[in-house]
Amino acid sequence: MMLLKSLRSSGTSRSVLLLRCAGSLRNAIKFDYDLVVLGGGSGGLACAKEAVAYGARVLCLDYVKPTPAGTKWGVGGTCVNVGCIPKKLMHQASLLGEAVHEAVAYGWNVDDRDIKPDWKKLVKVVQNHIKSVNWVTRVDLRDKKVEYVNSIGSFVDPHTIQYKTKQGELKQLTAQYVVIAVGGRPRYPPIKGAFELGITSDDIFSYEKEPGRTLVVGAGYVGLECACFLKGLGYDPTVMVRSIVLRGFDRQMSEFLAAMMTERGIRFLNTTIPMGVDRTPEGKLLVQYRNTTTQTDESDVFDTVLWAIGRKGLIGDLNLGAAGVQTYNDKVIVDHTEATNVPHIFAVGDIIYGRPELTPVAILAGRLLARRLFAGSTQLMDYTDVATTVFTPLEYSCVGMSEEMAIERLGADNIEVFHGYYKPTEFFIPQKSFRHCYLKVVAELSGDQKILGLHYIGPVAGEVIQGFAAALKSGLTVKTLLNTVGIHPTTAEEFTRLSVTKRSGVDPTPASCCS
Amino acid sequence: MAAAAKDKTSTKKVITVQSKDDFDRVVAEAGNKHVLVEFFATWCGPCALIGPRLEELAQEYADCLVIVKVDVDDNEDLAEEYDVSSMPSFLIIKNKIKLEQFVGSSGEKVQSTLQKFCGKRDEKTTTAAGAGPSQKPNRVVSMIKVVSPSKANVMHSDKK
Numbered sequence: 001m002m003l004l005k006s007l008r009s010s011g012t013s014r015s016v017l018l019l020r021c022a023g024s025l026r027n028a029i030k031f032d033y034d035l036v037v038l039g040g041g042s043g044g045l046a047c048a049k050e051a052v053a054y055g056a057r058v059l060c061l062d063y064v065k066p067t068p069a070g071t072k073w074g075v076g077g078t079c080v081n082v083g084c085i086p087k088k089l090m091h092q093a094s095l096l097g098e099a100v101h102e103a104v105a106y107g108w109n110v111d112d113r114d115i116k117p118d119w120k121k122l123v124k125v126v127q128n129h130i131k132s133v134n135w136v137t138r139v140d141l142r143d144k145k146v147e148y149v150n151s152i153g154s155f156v157d158p159h160t161i162q163y164k165t166k167q168g169e170l171k172q173l174t175a176q177y178v179v180i181a182v183g184g185r186p187r188y189p190p191i192k193g194a195f196e197l198g199i200t201s202d203d204i205f206s207y208e209k210e211p212g213r214t215l216v217v218g219a220g221y222v223g224l225e226c227a228c229f230l231k232g233l234g235y236d237p238t239v240m241v242r243s244i245v246l247r248g249f250d251r252q253m254s255e256f257l258a259a260m261m262t263e264r265g266i267r268f269l270n271t272t273i274p275m276g277v278d279r280t281p282e283g284k285l286l287v288q289y290r291n292t293t294t295q296t297d298e299s300d301v302f303d304t305v306l307w308a309i310g311r312k313g314l315i316g317d318l319n320l321g322a323a324g325v326q327t328y329n330d331k332v333i334v335d336h337t338e339a340t341n342v343p344h345i346f347a348v349g350d351i352i353y354g355r356p357e358l359t360p361v362a363i364l365a366g367r368l369l370a371r372r373l374f375a376g377s378t379q380l381m382d383y384t385d386v387a388t389t390v391f392t393p394l395e396y397s398c399v400g401m402s403e404e405m406a407i408e409r410l411g412a413d414n415i416e417v418f419h420g421y422y423k424p425t426e427f428f429i430p431q432k433s434f435r436h437c438y439l440k441v442v443a444e445l446s447g448d449q450k451i452l453g454l455h456y457i458g459p460v461a462g463e464v465i466q467g468f469a470a471a472l473k474s475g476l477t478v479k480t481l482l483n484t485v486g487i488h489p490t491t492a493e494e495f496t497r498l499s500v501t502k503r504s505g506v507d508p509t510p511a512s513c514c515s
Numbered sequence: 516m517a518a519a520a521k522d523k524t525s526t527k528k529v530i531t532v533q534s535k536d537d538f539d540r541v542v543a544e545a546g547n548k549h550v551l552v553e554f555f556a557t558w559c560g561p562c563a564l565i566g567p568r569l570e571e572l573a574q575e576y577a578d579c580l581v582i583v584k585v586d587v588d589d590n591e592d593l594a595e596e597y598d599v600s601s602m603p604s605f606l607i608i609k610n611k612i613k614l615e616q617f618v619g620s621s622g623e624k625v626q627s628t629l630q631k632f633c634g635k636r637d638e639k640t641t642t643a644a645g646a647g648p649s650q651k652p653n654r655v656v657s658m659i660k661v662v663s664p665s666k667a668n669v670m671h672s673d674k675k
Binding site for chain 2: 127128129131132135138139142143
């Protein structure tokens with residue numbers, strides 16, 4: 001009868017109520033839960049909370065195994081605890097340090113010589129915020145009547161999950177549907193000292209020591225973002241790049257971003273791989289590494305070594321073999337409905353193979369899946385044209401195709417690339433470098449020129465591109481874009497002012513603003 | 516007297532409970548006294564602000580109530596039982612019955628609630644000597660009351 005009450009309170013229509021009631025009664029006899037979600041992160045929680053709104057009985061299991069350095073965290077997943085949220089806060093902290101210097105140029109009588117960050121205070125306030133989010137997450141689960149257990153769930157058979165309680169008791173339960181949303185964790189390189197002496201993004205946001213001279217191994221967005229906020233906070237980061245920066249992103253924009261970082265004094269060790277880490281007598285870290293181009297071996301001493309070489313899916317604890325779920329490269333294979341090869345077992349978020357590993361992707365996919373399972377919806381997740389941002393001090397945000405993808409799919413003769421450098425008004429007074437303030441639009445050549453991709457390096461890139469992501473999804477054309485009146489003075493308006501094409505060979509550097 | 520004043524920290528009156536059993540025991544031991552419960556979190560800014568005020572109030576209202584703190588991260592069961600979603604949340608319990616519940620770190624609200632149940636207390640004693648020293652005798656009197664119950668009645672009558 002509690003079931004009827006929860007169905008009524010979710011506001012569903014009478015006929016749906018009856019259908020759900022009948023279905024759930026059938027399941028109540030067969031299964032302990034309508035849905036068990038393995039993983040309480042962005043995807044898992046979104047799916048669980050959406051499902052209860054349609055009357056499903058849901059259990060969510062979440063557990064965080066401590067890092068080799070001993071770090072652990074509460075419910076909410078990677079984004080809340082060791083990803084997007086703390087990253088953005090530290091990015092903001094580093095930008096504010098820059099702003100103090102700019103303030104002097106604008107007339108503030110601030111003494112900006114020798115300003116220092118209080119790392120311990122920064123970590124404390126960031127962690128306090130994270131804990132408040134953990135709390136709100138738990139209250140939300142409680143209010144929405146999602147059962148939550150802090151333990152690792154694993155398969156006994158396709159419909160049975162088991163977990164160990166805090167008291168060590170083994171419990172089993174059955175589920176009509178299971179959604180695997182366990183996400184991933186950072187990889188460690190298979191070299192000496194990796195686990196014992198290196199840390200990862202799992203540790204940096206609660207690191208009790210000042211990072212100091214840091215080696216960031218890896219040039220994906222995690223590595224670049226970490227190196228940038230460490231630099232902005234006054235520490236001394238070096239980025240070790242195995243081959244290229246930001247694999248998978250537009251090549252030209254990625255190289256611009258690396259050049260921007262170099263201009264800011266971040267050292268890059270290109271085509272270099274780490275060979276081993278040892279502790280020095282002074283307690284620092286000696287890293288041996290090899291330049292694969294010159295085939296020379298070198299070493300250097302750092303205070304901190306941060307591995308940012310990629311993430312692996314957490315299939316290891318799930319005992320997927322007992323359910324017969326197929327995996328590939330430690331990720332779960334799913335079809336366009338997020339179904340695994342076992343019809344009633346699904347997966348969302350970072351754990352699935354071949355999809356963007358982003359919080360909003362996991363959240364939307366999780367919600368749509370819950371609606372298909374419990375509300376009769378047929379809407380599938382659209383993984384194309386997902387906008388994303390790299391939060392370096394000049395940020396890079398993009399949506400749609402990279403230039404090389406457009407060339408590959410349509411041919412260079414069938415596309416037009418509009419591009420331009422620009423100079424943000426606010427940069428002049430503090431004489432901030434705008435050398436890498438650049439944007440481009442990749443579009444079809446013919447007709448109204450449907451836009452295939454937008455790319456932007458500059459301040460608040462995520463804020464700039466978000467609206468364009470919706471426009472792109474609506475079929476934005478160059479004709480419409482250039483007939484859109486810009487908001488002045490902003491950097492986003494530069495998209496409406498584009499006029500120079502790559503094909504023309506004209507210098508895309510502007511003379512001054514407003515012309 | 517001065518030594519007793521410095522000793523103040525060793526007779527902190529606000530009790531931080533460790534578990535539901537601990538909480539139930541403290542509530543039972545309060546007898547007929549009111550219990551002011553504060554649900555807090557270590558990461559909650561407003562909770563940190565009101566913390567010192569609670570200790571002061573515990574001293575002032577010691578004859579009428581017991582003040583208890585519950586860390587919501589350590590005591591999720593209690594937080595759930597009292598449907599606590601934001602901090603600080605306050606309860607007034609007497610004889611195991613919840614009389615009132617409110618949210619927010621307003622010192623005035625807490626004080627006015629205590630006055631409602633316990634009556635007014637003078638915060639400052641007025642003496643010819645001035646505001647500063649006049650506060651201390653009040654506190655020292657409360658502490659002596661705790662430390663030497665046999666002298667309490669004598670002190671109490673002097674306090675007029």
